[in-house]
Amino acid sequence: MTRAVAAHREATGVERVFRDVYGQAVATLVRVFGDITLAEDAVQEAFIVASDRWRSDGIPPNPAGWIVTTARNRAIDDLRRSTRGRELHEQLGAVASTPQGVGAEDPGEDGPVSDDQLRLIFTCCHPALRTEHQVALTLRLLGGLSVDEVARSFLVSESAMAKRLVRAKYKIKAAKIPYRVPADAELPDRLRSVLSVVYLIYNSGLDDPERASLRSEAIRLARALVELMPDEPEAAGLLALMLLSESRVLARTAAGALVLLRDQDRTKWDRTMIEEGHAIVRACIRRDQPGPFQLQSAIQAVHCEADSFEATDWPQIVALYDHLFSVMPTPVVALNRAIAIGEIEGPGAALTALDAIAPDLDNYHLMHAARGTTLRRLGQQDAAKAAFERAARLATSEADRRFLAQQIEELAEDGAPLTE
């Protein structure tokens, strides 16, 4: 390979490397400077230097370390030039003299510390921040998405998203939201909030082609969490849950409409992802410290194992939902359990179970969709139609609306009771 070709190939990789190292570099510089905005600006400056130098010299062996060192040196130069900066620089002297601080006079050996990313994600997902701010900060600071990319992911303007990020960073700084991994006593609750943010990012990327990249971002974040917290089975559970869900994505929609699990073309499922997900679920079962994400991943593992909808091990699924409900007694878990019960005891039993939880989920489109499907199986076409129509009014994604429109159309066409 000629040098020109190699340089070109590396040049196309620069953007990807930036995105990969962004979170690590920002996290480490937040530790060094104690200020998120300063850290972001410094990393941005280092990227400008890097995009010139790397295109001619190639990507260095440790790009994250290179960015951190360059960003730190640039920021310190900038700080020295301003009055406020001189004060900050004095404080930094104090940081640098502590053992965990990165000394300003260190050569380029100080690589990013992976714990820094963990600290930063706990800061971003602090329960004192509202969820939409947690999500935006996590995608921007850990995921390395541009403000515009984050804005498009949540269907708001770039300026609205920029304002949201500024407000969130203001609160972190003004209220002194700590930059650390919580103590053992708080860890389970705080980790749950981190994992929920990652799962929310994943789900925001479902059923909307425009936002599909959020799913891979969420999986990337979960992989990082598993690597950083190998002793936390719930992190592994979340990764498995998303992998098993992702394995079915291609079969999940047809012509832009949602396809129910029972109707999915299982040959379209991604076997590699299923195998990885199954391996994680098995490892979780061996650890025997079940939690909500592990149980949900185990349920998905049972679905993915079945060659056909009919071959699904429903008693196993109901048992897992029972366990899940005991640790996470939410109406949505009850809804999924009711649907599973319907597969064992028939639609009559499912309807009884659904009606019992219906008041709690009256504004949830999937409850009405499940009722519609169950009523249709019972031959109650009019009631089914009403349920599907209510679901369609509440549905939030285009794929769901199309699916529900199909159901209503089919009801009008068949007129006669359907048997399955």
Next chain:
Amino acid sequence: MSQYLLSTYAVEGEVHGKQEVHEQSMTPEEMQTFMERVTALEAEMKASGAFVFTGRLHDPDAATVVRSSDGDLIMTDGPFVESKEHIAGFYIINADDLDAALAWAGKVVDAISHPIEVTPFFEMPGA
């Protein structure tokens, strides 16, 4: 070290939000244990160095607003903000960071059974 304001609000017309009514509805024994909880909490705050100041405020009916108009001072009877909610009491505490402040807020909530708002003070340069 930072300082935080832990404030609690009373809601006009809401039995459990209004301290006086709330207290009137307490039996003397309940009042006694309530006061014991608060005293114990304040002792804990003082022992740990977190305590700075505490106060309980009268109703907004007792408030006066003073403002300047063309160099003259004008007084108006009543609160600045006409609202159903008003600050009924507060603590000012020292805490290393928000987590430490939230931990104290949690203890105040346990002691007085009211929601607590946690607001950071501006840090004075050199403080």
